[in-house]
Every structure is written in C-alpha cells, then in structure tokens.
Amino acid sequence: MSQATKLSASALKYYFEQDEVAKPCGKTLIVQGTPGTWLDYLECDTPDVLSYLANENAQWQQAGVTPLQNSDEKYDLIIHFATKFATENLSSLGKLSQQLNPNGRWISVVPNKMGASRLKKDIKKLFNEVETCSKSKCRIFDTYSTIDAPLARKWASLGKIKAIKDTEFLTTPGIFSAEKIDKGSQLLAEILKKESFYGSGADLGAGYGFLSKSVLETPRNRIREIVLYELDKRALDCAQQNLADHDKTLFQWCDVTAGTHHERKFDWVVMNPPFHEAQDQSYELGKTFIREAARILKPGGGLYLVANLHLPYEELIRTEFRSHKLLGEENGFKCIFARA
Numbered sequence: 001m002s003q004a005t006k007l008s009a010s011a012l013k014y015y016f017e018q019d020e021v022a023k024p025c026g027k028t029l030i031v032q033g034t035p036g037t038w039l040d041y042l043e044c045d046t047p048d049v050l051s052y053l054a055n056e057n058a059q060w061q062q063a064g065v066t067p068l069q070n071s072d073e074k075y076d077l078i079i080h081f082a083t084k085f086a087t088e089n090l091s092s093l094g095k096l097s098q099q100l101n102p103n104g105r106w107i108s109v110v111p112n113k114m115g116a117s118r119l120k121k122d123i124k125k126l127f128n129e130v131e132t133c134s135k136s137k138c139r140i141f142d143t144y145s146t147i148d149a150p151l152a153r154k155w156a157s158l159g160k161i162k163a164i165k166d167t168e169f170l171t172t173p174g175i176f177s178a179e180k181i182d183k184g185s186q187l188l189a190e191i192l193k194k195e196s197f198y199g200s201g202a203d204l205g206a207g208y209g210f211l212s213k214s215v216l217e218t219p220r221n222r223i224r225e226i227v228l229y230e231l232d233k234r235a236l237d238c239a240q241q242n243l244a245d246h247d248k249t250l251f252q253w254c255d256v257t258a259g260t261h262h263e264r265k266f267d268w269v270v271m272n273p274p275f276h277e278a279q280d281q282s283y284e285l286g287k288t289f290i291r292e293a294a295r296i297l298k299p300g301g302g303l304y305l306v307a308n309l310h311l312p313y314e315e316l317i318r319t320e321f322r323s324h325k326l327l328g329e330e331n332g333f334k335c336i337f338a339r340a
C-alpha cells in the first residue's frame, strides 16, 4: 500500500468514527482505495471496488472482495481515493458522479500534499455544496449535492484513451507519463535501437509499452517473445493496443516486487524502474526491480536500465551482476547495461 493510500484510509477511519458524520450506507462504490479498518464503518453489503493496481487488487481479494476495472452501475455512495494526477481525478469525478443515485453521496479523500487545494476547487465546481474536513494530513470532501451535469460529461470525456501528441502511443490519464514520453525512456530507446536482440526478454514495469515497442522495432532482431510485466491494468491495456501489430508479446498484470513468473529465464531485460516514494530514502522499489532482473536473467543475459542520475543503484548492480557499464548519460538520466 502506498504511503498516500495509507494516509487516506486512516483519514477515512477518523472521519467516519465522528458521531456528527452521517454513517456511510447504501449501495457503495470504492474508487482505488485499499481495505482496512475504515471499512468497518460502512453500513452496506459488500461494496463494489474499482482497482487498477495489481497489489491493491490482491489486498481486496484477500479481504474477500473481487475488484472491478469498470462499472456502469448506479450507487448511493461513492468513496473516491483521489490520486496525484489531476486529469485522472477530473475524469473519475466526471464519469462516476453521473452514476450517483438521486440524493446519492460523494466522498473524496486526498492527502494534503497530493493536490488537495486543486481537488477542492474542482469538486466545488462540480457539486453545488461540499463539506470539507481535515484528518490525518488529508482533506475529505463530503457532499449529497447535485452536480453540474454538462461539466461532469466534459470531465468524463478526459478519461478516453488517446494518443500522446505527435506520437502513435495510446495512453489514458493516471498511468505513468500519460501526456508525454518520458525523457529517460526516450534516452534508453535511442540506445536500444543500436543493439541486437534475440530470444526472449522481459520489460519490467512496462507501462504503455514504450520500451517494448522500441526493442521489437529494432532492425533484424530475432526476438522469440517479450513479456511485459506491469502493475497498472490501464497501462497494460494501452500497451496491448500499442503493440497490436506484434505477435510475440505476452502481457502480465502483476506486482514485480511480489516476484514474476515465467517458465524460462530470459536473455535480456529492459526497464525504467518505478520511482521510489519521496519518503523512501533507501530506494527500495527500484532496487527490488534490479534484484528481480538479476533473478530472471539467464547467466550471460543482459539488463538495460535507465534511471535518474542521482539514484544509487550501482552498488547493488555490482553485487547482483557479473559486470556493468554506462551506456549513456543525458538530461539527468543514466543508461546502464549489466551482464548477469
């Protein structure tokens, strides 16, 4: 569970335990949260849950709920865990607020440091009246108000899958680098173009498939298969569309930190490992990706990695791999090749 989701879940618990706050009840939809003791306050049958991240999905499954990735049903209550992506929040607000029953209740929760002021402005534009409350370093917005229906429809349309400007890559709000190609990935792709690929490979944290496409389009490659491992189902669905012209692809919705599964080891791995959380000074997330790459490579296999210059991955790479070299460095990024 991310630090932000933990904060939001604890804020909801403190919020609902207040006597003056109306009990959350009726047919309920939870948008992108995680289970926890806050659920004890819900007075409803099993809620519907929208979840796109494999790790959060697994937590809901353990709590006895099978999440959905889409719902067009109507609800009495929608509890929205807002994210750091403003456009994603707008599209969730727009689409889902239209799914409230008459007199339905909307609750959004967001950590203060994750765009709470922006969300407050947006929520106040959509709903006529909103109660605001601060708890556990989070803001909670609670309303039974009617919505501005034309605005809701406009915001809902922001959630459509569309191509990044001047490219053919399809993305959707909320996934990594949805509005422009990441500079680090771009640098690695330029380097990958000059390499020769064969056999089977993996793309760890594949996003919408940018690096995989770069590898698959290298001239004269003899690639047998490439497995794309990605946490976010929406990104993986985009990857599937972006790589529709290639038939050597496999798509795995999974949490790489929980271990990847494949019957054979790989000849090569490409990755732009995910950002650590700001609080994590040990950079554990990226390091776990590097350990996983070392585990799934055949002896002699190669890892191509791009990372922000300041990330201290070299010591771990020295421990996990036989050798490594710097392939390039530009715009605050470094590309490394490591031999297993």
Ligand SMILES: C[S@@+](CC[C@H](N)C(=O)[O-])C[C@H]1O[C@@H](n2cnc3c(N)ncnc32)[C@H](O)[C@@H]1O
Pocket (backbone or CB within 6 Å): 176, 177, 182, 185, 204, 205, 206, 207, 208, 209, 210, 211, 229, 230, 231, 232, 235, 254, 255, 256, 257, 271, 272, 273, 274, 275
């Ligand atoms: C820096 S982005 C790179 C995306 C893509 N490879 C590219 O170059 O555009 C890292 C990706 O890792 C994914 N990710 C984050 N944590 C993950 C995890 N635990 N398991 C699998 N993927 C993860 C993110 O959703 C994101 O798409």
